Amino acid sequence: MAMLENYVALFTPMVITVIVAVVPSFSCSSLQYWVGDSLWTIPPFPDYYSNWSSSHFFKIGDSLVFDFETGRYNVIQVTRQEYESCTSWSPIKIINGGPGIIPLTERGVFYFICNFSNYCSLGQKIDITVHDCRESYPPAPAPSPVSPPSPAPAVVAPSLTPYNNGSGQPSVKVPSPAPPPIGNGDALVDNAPAPENSAAIMSGGRLSFVSSIGSIVSGWRFGILVYAGMIFCL
Incomplete structure (x- = not known):
């Protein structure tokens, strides 16, 4: 019996210490929201x-402050059905x-209008979702993974299959050279008409013109002599 009392006396302070250390972890820090x-x-x-409301995380122990002018507005807690229909036949x-503190x-979810x-109907109503004090604010959703871009298809060079001519060796066709031009090139050059000398043509023209003038002058001289002889005979 004395041994049991010794064990109780030994472990009681340890149990109390554990309880004191654990209890604060379950306590909530109360916040007040306007x-x-x-x-x-x-x-x-x-x-x-x-x-x-959706941008805040409310917990048990928090409180709401509705700041309004008395006589112009009020706050009524209602059910979800009356919240949606904007009625207050059975107010909670x-x-x-004002200001009113709740x-x-x-x-749970609580509704106020x-x-x-x-x-x-113009929007002066709010729904508040209250969480347990041990719950934490839900983390933001992770961004969806971005799939890497598809690689470009590889360009495959077409395979060349050699033609087998039956001898076991591939046959390669060599293109025939272009045929030479018909006739001898030197002959074509020799047979081409030589260009006329423009200077010779001009000289010949001048000589013909001078000869013609000389013939005309000689004819005139002969006529004058004949005419003079006729006058002399008379």
Whole structure:
């Protein structure tokens, strides 16, 4: 019996130390969120509060602050059906004075609207998803792997199959040389007519022209002599 008491006395401080070390790990740090990071009012576009809620990670122990002007707005906690239809026939909680603070004490999805006029239809409503304090913010999805570009197809040179002429050796055809021109090139050059000498042609023309003028002058002289002789005889 005394030995058992000694064991209990020995291990009790160790057990207490373990409990003290483990309990803080399950505690949650409470945060306070101002809904919309601004006033609780008619939003600039219908999805404003939904986008704000989806960008935050709420845990048990956190609280929401609805900052609004009393008498112009209110906060009503409703069911999902009334949240979607913007009605408040069976409200869960009503806050008419601002700012209103709502502690988040349990996990789940909670719905809040303003039932003044048609403000809910204009987007003055919000749904809040509350997680357990031990849950962590979900990591961002990993980017999808990018497949490497397909390699370009290799260019394969066409295979040349030699023609077998039956002798076991490939036969290679050598192109025949082009036929020579018909006739002897020297003869073609010799038979070509020689170009005429333009100087000789011009000299011959000049001589013919001078001879013609001389003949005309001689004829005139002869005529004059005949005419003079006739006059002398008379």
